Amino acid sequence: MSERNQVQAEVNMEVNLGGIALANPVTVASGTFGYGREYEAYVDLARLGAIIVKGTTLEPRAGNPTPRIIETPAGMLNAVGLQNPGVDVFIQEHLPYLREKQATVIVNIAGNTVEEYARLTAILDKQDGIAGLEVNISCPNVEKGGLQFGTDPNTAAGVVAAVRQNTSLPVIVKLSPNVTDVVAIARAVVEAGADALSLINTLLGMAIDIETRRPVLANIFGGLSGPAIKPVALRMVYQVAREVEVPIMGVGGIVNWQDALEFILAGATAVSIGTGNFINPGISEQIIDDLENYLVEQGIRDIRQLIGAAWL
Amino acid sequence: MSERNQVQAEVNMEVNLGGIALANPVTVASGTFGYGREYEAYVDLARLGAIIVKGTTLEPRAGNPTPRIIETPAGMLNAVGLQNPGVDVFIQEHLPYLREKQATVIVNIAGNTVEEYARLTAILDKQDGIAGLEVNISCPNVEKGGLQFGTDPNTAAGVVAAVRQNTSLPVIVKLSPNVTDVVAIARAVVEAGADALSLINTLLGMAIDIETRRPVLANIFGGLSGPAIKPVALRMVYQVAREVEVPIMGVGGIVNWQDALEFILAGATAVSIGTGNFINPGISEQIIDDLENYLVEQGIRDIRQLIGAAWL
Amino acid sequence: MSLVEQAVIIRNEEIVPGYLELELRAPGIARQALPGQFINIRVGSTLDPLLRRPFSVYDNDKNAGDITILYKVVGRGTGMMAELDMGETLDVLGPLGRPFSLPENLQRVVLVGGGVGMAPLVYLARVSCERGAAVTALVGARTASELLGLNHLRGMGVKVMVTTDDGSQGIQGQVTDGLEPLLTESDYDFIYCCGPEPMMARVADMAHRYGLKGEVALEENMACGIGACLGCAHRVKQGQDYSYVQICHEGPVFSMSEVVFDV
């Protein structure tokens, strides 16, 4: 028995995220891990709690002009613009690879209309090798003048209900942090059928190039991610986890096991690593190892004992 | 003529913030500069565009239990809880000192009811040596279950109207970033009589101590400030400055002249340095010097030419 | 008047495992620094870590313009400090805070330090000795290898007593176990104490019982170090109630009798 297997035997790292059985709570966040393949040199893909693939849309999307990214203090802005080859290419080219690698796959889906979400869901529902869907509601609602679905409880619930109707797969809803009352949105989407929530998506930000005196990003605004946003993400997880019944996936600025543990203590059942993958492509597996070791050292037999342990 | 005066003669740094004449756009942010006295060893107080004093309330406030602060990646959380000696002590002990130092003083005011804001304003309106008021609307509204005034356009406007009725001093309204639509709040408070806006106040965040498995801050939640939040602050300044007629004071993560310039290019007429003062107590005066030098080097005669220059 | 100084590192030496002495050439600060005051060090020059780290003045050679701090490696900032080499510079703000009061006619003083709480007491011992006081120091630690400042103190002619939790050196037990006999036997004018807050609380209690006046040096997370952020609040007695004072500004030294200890 390898050393790692011994550790695994001693402690339980398995969690259940709204019907998705995860071997451990450590997943990788949408848009930061490609389709897994990009990381095969650095990570044993089958070992991850789950791989959440790049946001997938019905049709291919070219994405935004460049520059698309810029570093900020302990963070980064991105305005990739949901570049992706569309759901058909995903199913034909990427899903078989992930299946073969025995990865637990969660597909992040995005659309500009409720109809698009519904059709996308129906297509993915029929595929083998998908453990669940993550619904990105931080997308502009073209029928409502481009306002994001995720900024209003009713619109958010509308998307989720449409997804729910079209699949029996577990549905995770990914919330936007750019709202006044994240708990209200959380409640609305849970009522509409979400099995789990993931939070947070990126904060809306920008940077200006003082040389050219123009916004750095071609898109002007971008999404702020990385350690800079961790305090905001943690706060939202803590607030929401106490108010809803469904499990939470914590995302935002996790770059080591201590960060991951903070989210679990705040009430997250699982965590997702985003920007951290860019700093160290092997970080996700490292965090699994480190959390396991922590449990062993602390004599904690089951990681689930720590979920929400910081609640007062 | 000293070297500095020569520079000043060459370029104009004066700006007008909604009726407050500032010798230069660089102010220091409420809650980070005490009552000026704390910095007299490091900064020529009269030279600052303005000193915005610690949030002042009608009655003294003891503030929150400790720990009140914790460092975060490129930022910090604080939950000081508006500790202040109350407006009477401010007027008797601190204002005379600031007058004597010939500082341009802006008083940041806070309350738990509209009535409190109104009475506080009426008291301050009668004092000499106050250049303007900055209304902190990120305070819990005790009449509405503790929801912050600043998270709803109507409630925010209610506070501002009450302040406006009780003073002829210029009124700056300081907006909370923890909202879905900052432009809507901005419009509402401008309509209610704000002469200028300052944005942003802190983002709501938290941290968890993995040793004790409890929130680090005694207050659980705290306000995130520092370079980490700069991209969010800059985005909000850019969004709001294009939509309202009144001048904007940009606040959030400024630690050098390049940061300050980014805010000015985004549309800020003045900037405010907060957390940066903790890193380097002389930072505010340094930024004035550096901005002046930048203008000279670039051959820009008037800093006002740069306000909003990044708008596309 | 405190100032920001670019201090050159003269020495950065691990003296016992996990504890280092850092000697800095900072003449402007050294000239002014008094026992009990502290300096606020900017670690690194990037935005992470962001805030300065506070350290007591452990020793001070005014003539050379050198101040020394004694620090324990506990986290990221002190971890980075431990990597610094001679000749590098550090951005240092100080001296900060209210020093220990040294009443003119001190004859016999006792210092009680637990762990890294010895840091502010060594310079205090030096100045007390210079002023002709007879100094007894009671130094406590968990174990013999973590006893700090003994050589410095002995070099000054201080009478040193030791307690360790595990009995590996000196009296087995806590500093309070060593203190009680001292207070019974001798007649001190003043007691100074620094260490974990529960320890300081017990020492303050004992001092009170023996009618001895004294001071403690407190700690709290700090952002500014100069009284502006109101982060470093600590409770002090105010009649039956309490109020908050800023440790960096109104402290870190407080009279034992005024502090509401967090225990």
Place this chain on the structure above:
Amino acid sequence: MSLVEQAVIIRNEEIVPGYLELELRAPGIARQALPGQFINIRVGSTLDPLLRRPFSVYDNDKNAGDITILYKVVGRGTGMMAELDMGETLDVLGPLGRPFSLPENLQRVVLVGGGVGMAPLVYLARVSCERGAAVTALVGARTASELLGLNHLRGMGVKVMVTTDDGSQGIQGQVTDGLEPLLTESDYDFIYCCGPEPMMARVADMAHRYGLKGEVALEENMACGIGACLGCAHRVKQGQDYSYVQICHEGPVFSMSEVVFDV
């Protein structure tokens, strides 16, 4: 297969003002690295700066296991790199990206580099020479003091031509002014180019006019360097339209004819 390696700094030397050569012992990466590939360096170990910085492999000694990069100090990351000393370690990810294609039977190749755009061309020149090709390098810079790689190239027996914007060395003008006569006089099999995008656009144009095939190495802000973040997109032709490719993954080397240049 690319990997993360803790590389030891062998040399970090300013060769002309503002430009340094950094030699790293990174045997795992050196063994695999091909001309045109790059490495992604983590500068510092804190969260600021956060992202890795990409640099072309400037030279590679596979036997020793040493790779060299040539970098220009332009901002915070490269500024911090310039402070690094021999013996320190750097966290390096590589080799990354698609290398220059080196067709088997290359006889005569011409390299065109502008400014720090020389970085990927020196190792390419070395490998081309080793394979027996006759290599001409046209090296451009604003002024004589910023000409890079000349000694390395001459040492390999490369025919070197120089242009400077200010005429302080070689032909006065831009590399394209030096290139046109070369293309008229000689018959090259292949052209490689790296430099500012407007320059590459003009070179690609000229190569096209002369019917010469070639490749360019592009740059774009990067986060991951491995094709995952989609940050480093660049336009390539797709029929009458364009599509985005990832520079880090499908590039940084592209055929001159497929790139839509940003000019």
